[in-house]
Amino acid sequence: MQPILRLRGVTKAYGAVAALAGVDLDVPPGEVVSVIGPSGSGKSTLLRLLMTLDRPDAGALEIDGESPWIMERGGRPVPADERHLRRVRGKVGMVFQHFNLFPHMTAVENVMEAPVHVLGMTADDARERARALLLQVGLEDKADAYPAQLSGGQKQRVAIARALAMRPKVMLFDEVTSALDPELVGGILALIRELAASRAMTLVIVTHHMAFAESCSDRVVFFDGGAIVEDGPPEAIFRQPRLERTRRFVQAVLESR
Amino acid sequence: MFDWRYAWDTLPALGAALVVTLQATAGGMAIALVLGLALALARRSQRAWIAWPAGATIEFVRSTPLLVQIYFLFYVLPEAGLRASPLVTGVLALGVHYAAYCAEVYRAGLESVPRGQWEAAAALNLGRFRTLAAVIVPQAIPPVVPALGNYLVAMFKDTPLLSAITVVELLQTAKLVGAERFRYVEPLTLVGILFLVLSLVSAAGIGWVERRLQSRH
Amino acid sequence: MLDMLPSLLRGLAVTAGVTAGAAALAVVAAVAAGLARASRARLLRWPAAVYVEVFRGTSALVQLFWFYFVLPFFGVELPAFAAGVLVLGLNTGAYGAEVVRGAILAVPPGQRDAAAALNLGRLQTLRRVVLPQAWPAMLPPAGNLAIELLKNSTLVSLITITELTFAAQLARAQTLRSAEIFGVVLVLYFATALVITGGMRLLERRAARGLERGGR
Numbered sequence: 001m002q003p004i005l006r007l008r009g010v011t012k013a014y015g016a017v018a019a020l021a022g023v024d025l026d027v028p029p030g031e032v033v034s035v036i037g038p039s040g041s042g043k044s045t046l047l048r049l050l051m052t053l054d055r056p057d058a059g060a061l062e063i064d065g066e067s068p069w070i071m072e073r074g075g076r077p078v079p080a081d082e083r084h085l086r087r088v089r090g091k092v093g094m095v096f097q098h099f100n101l102f103p104h105m106t107a108v109e110n111v112m113e114a115p116v117h118v119l120g121m122t123a124d125d126a127r128e129r130a131r132a133l134l135l136q137v138g139l140e141d142k143a144d145a146y147p148a149q150l151s152g153g154q155k156q157r158v159a160i161a162r163a164l165a166m167r168p169k170v171m172l173f174d175e176v177t178s179a180l181d182p183e184l185v186g187g188i189l190a191l192i193r194e195l196a197a198s199r200a201m202t203l204v205i206v207t208h209h210m211a212f213a214e215s216c217s218d219r220v221v222f223f224d225g226g227a228i229v230e231d232g233p234p235e236a237i238f239r240q241p242r243l244e245r246t247r248r249f250v251q252a253v254l255e256s257r
Numbered sequence: 258m259f260d261w262r263y264a265w266d267t268l269p270a271l272g273a274a275l276v277v278t279l280q281a282t283a284g285g286m287a288i289a290l291v292l293g294l295a296l297a298l299a300r301r302s303q304r305a306w307i308a309w310p311a312g313a314t315i316e317f318v319r320s321t322p323l324l325v326q327i328y329f330l331f332y333v334l335p336e337a338g339l340r341a342s343p344l345v346t347g348v349l350a351l352g353v354h355y356a357a358y359c360a361e362v363y364r365a366g367l368e369s370v371p372r373g374q375w376e377a378a379a380a381l382n383l384g385r386f387r388t389l390a391a392v393i394v395p396q397a398i399p400p401v402v403p404a405l406g407n408y409l410v411a412m413f414k415d416t417p418l419l420s421a422i423t424v425v426e427l428l429q430t431a432k433l434v435g436a437e438r439f440r441y442v443e444p445l446t447l448v449g450i451l452f453l454v455l456s457l458v459s460a461a462g463i464g465w466v467e468r469r470l471q472s473r474h
Numbered sequence: 475m476l477d478m479l480p481s482l483l484r485g486l487a488v489t490a491g492v493t494a495g496a497a498a499l500a501v502v503a504a505v506a507a508g509l510a511r512a513s514r515a516r517l518l519r520w521p522a523a524v525y526v527e528v529f530r531g532t533s534a535l536v537q538l539f540w541f542y543f544v545l546p547f548f549g550v551e552l553p554a555f556a557a558g559v560l561v562l563g564l565n566t567g568a569y570g571a572e573v574v575r576g577a578i579l580a581v582p583p584g585q586r587d588a589a590a591a592l593n594l595g596r597l598q599t600l601r602r603v604v605l606p607q608a609w610p611a612m613l614p615p616a617g618n619l620a621i622e623l624l625k626n627s628t629l630v631s632l633i634t635i636t637e638l639t640f641a642a643q644l645a646r647a648q649t650l651r652s653a654e655i656f657g658v659v660l661v662l663y664f665a666t667a668l669v670i671t672g673g674m675r676l677l678e679r680r681a682a683r684g685l686e687r688g689g690r
Contacts, residue, residue, distance in 0.1 A: 048587075051587075051590070051591055052590070053587055053590055053591070082595075082596075086593055086595065089590070089593050090593045092591075093591060093592075094587075094591040096584060096587065096588065096591075098584055100582075100584040100585060100587060100588035101588070102585065102588070102602075102603055102607075103607065104606045104607060113592065113594070113602065114592035114593060114594060117594060117595075117598050117602065118592065118593050118594060118595070118598075159588075162592065163591065163592070166592060166593065317660075317664055320621060320625075320663070320664050320667040320668075321625070321660045321663045321664050321667070322624075322625040322626075322627075322628040322639070322663055323625065323628075324625075324628040324629065324631070324639055325628060325639055325642070325656060325659055325660055325663065326660070328639070328642070328643070328646075328652075328656055329652070329653075329656040329657070329660065332646060332652035332653075332656065333652050333653045333656065336652060336653065414532070414533040414534070415533070416533075417533045417535040417536055418535060418629070420535075420632075421632055427536075428533070428535060428536055428539065431539075432539070435543070440547075441539075441543040441544055441547075442544050442547050445536065445539055445540045445543060445544050446540070446544065448536055449532050449536050449537070449540055452531065452532045452533050452536060453527075453528060453531040453532050456530075456531040456532070457527065457531055460531075
């Protein structure tokens with residue numbers, strides 16, 4: 001089966017800082033992948049590239065078999081036009097560390113926005129779907145609240161509902177609990193665990209929560225210095241890492257609990 | 258279409274007029290910087306009979322047109338027995354008008370000085386005047402130098418208003434020269450370019466000063 | 475003094491007309507140039523930058539004279555009122571463009587990221603996400619520009635438009651009562667400025683209500 005995400009030699013630098021240095025990765029459809037590693041190791045950059053928010057400096061990136069940035073015309077590769085980019089982009093959704101909810105819209109309006117303006121749904125259908133999703137994330141009574149009236153955990157739930165509303169094939173989670181008060185973290189992790197168990201889509205989760213990563217991932221990727229250091233099932237990475245670097249990182253994180 | 262020869266011929270006259278323009282700007286700014294600081298300090302006074310008139314003056318002068326203020330001084334000063342040349346009258350008007358803007362800038366600077374500075378000065382029993390002169394004002398001014406610089410450039414661009422009271426600065430000269438041959442394109446365009454070049458250079462200069470000041474902190 | 479009032483008030487009406495006309499043009503110019511300067515397309519950014527730098531870098535009065543006295547040589551004869559509204563509108567619009575651009579750039583980049591992650595198009599992102607959040611930030615500086623425009627309207631008296639300052643000059647020439655006339659005129663401008671400020675505060679409050687329930 002063709003991988004839904006494929007990266008070959010992907011490199012990205014911001015000014016003089018190399019964020020990603022030659023990353024190779026294949027993710028089969030439906031897999032739940034956790035990405036762990038120290039700060040500044042390039043994990044967030046990886047997600048930004050997968051979400052097509054930024055473009056790689058070098059290397060190949062394919063989503064569901066297509067590059068977002070290059071398309072075929074008459075059998076030859078040419079720079080992609082806006083329509084192609086958006087078509088490929090539509091297969092990926094993302095939840096951010098700082099929520100990024102639209103402050104001038106209510107929760108339900110946040111969730112409705114893209115289905116109406118991108119998928120062309122009618123407002124009524126979109127609203128119905130939005131309310132159902134808010135129910136699914138446990139916020140049906142906050143549908144008409146504005147983001148400023150919600151707690152961090154509630155905001156993140158709305159953000160998850162908003163991303164789900166577009167029915168992407170791949171969902172990216174960028175340290176989605178790092179900005180939350182400790183007592184709210186569990187609720188969000190439980191939501192993600194539900195999503196993982198439902199096997200409805202491919203998940204790529206950047207996280208610091210090792211126990212969570214171990215319990216719900218099919219696979220764990222350890223990132224350091226802009227490249228993948230080790231890659232394997234959770235038991236391997238957490239219990240029997242092959243490399244000393246991995247062992248040291250895992251140990252340091254476990255000790256800090 | 259553009260007569261370069263003619264344009265070249267007008268340069269000496271424009272050069273002399275530029276001197277007048279710069280004199281007006283320098284004089285006006287000198288008044289504005291000093292009067293503005295005085296107004297800003299007065300507005301902060303605890304005594305209402307000082308603070309209130311200062312505040313009212315600032316608001317009134319800021320919100321009313323410079324040209325009308327220029328006319329006011331030009332016609333009213335002689336009636337009050339004070340004879341002054343048009344240039345001096347113009348400099349006075351510019352100075353008072355921009356003092357009101359500078360007062361607001363100084364206010365921001367004064368308010369940005371941390372409370373702790375006032376308290377330390379009080380703990381050392383420095384009098385109010387000494388506190389202001391030696392502690393507060395020297396810290397209030399550097400952050401607002403760029404804003405003051407912007408008003409300097411703005412004043413420079415307002416000097417053509419003095420042509421309305423017959424001061425022979427750049428615009429007035431361009432009009433006089435243009436009237437001789439009834440050809441305004443070249444002198445007016447040159448004046449426009451002169452203003453543009455000088456304000457772009459000043460803006461760059463102010464940016465440089467701003468960066469130098471930031472690096473010190 | 476009272477017999478002067480009708481002609482002064484007529485002048486004030488012309489001032490209001492010039493200010494309003496120029497303000498309308500300024501809004502259009504400011505939004506167009508501000509968006510262009512904030513855009514990623516060089517073809518849009520550069521002409522907008524030239525427009526903004528030229529109109530901000532030269533004196534408004536010089537611009538006024540140039541449009542009124544020089545354009546006829548290029549075949550464009552503008553009546554004084556049109557020249558006045560055009561120049562003041564473009565001049566204020568150049569300053570307004572910076573306000574628009576600053577407000578757009580101040581919207582947190584995370585908002586654009588979220589819009590892209592939801593696959594919203596560029597125009598949709600601008601219209602539905604960025605502008606609604608940039609708009610309240612534009613209003614206070616816009617209020618200041620409106621007052622500046624009111625004050626600049628006096629410049630058109632120098633190209634013979636019979637607005638309030640021109641009327642004041644006429645009245646002074648007739649009665650030689652300079653202090654009273656210019657004093658009254660200053661008060662009239664001040665009162666008009668207060669009205670404009672009040673109007674802008676109302677707008678600011680209405681715009682803040684849209685975000686207020688949402689807050690920041």
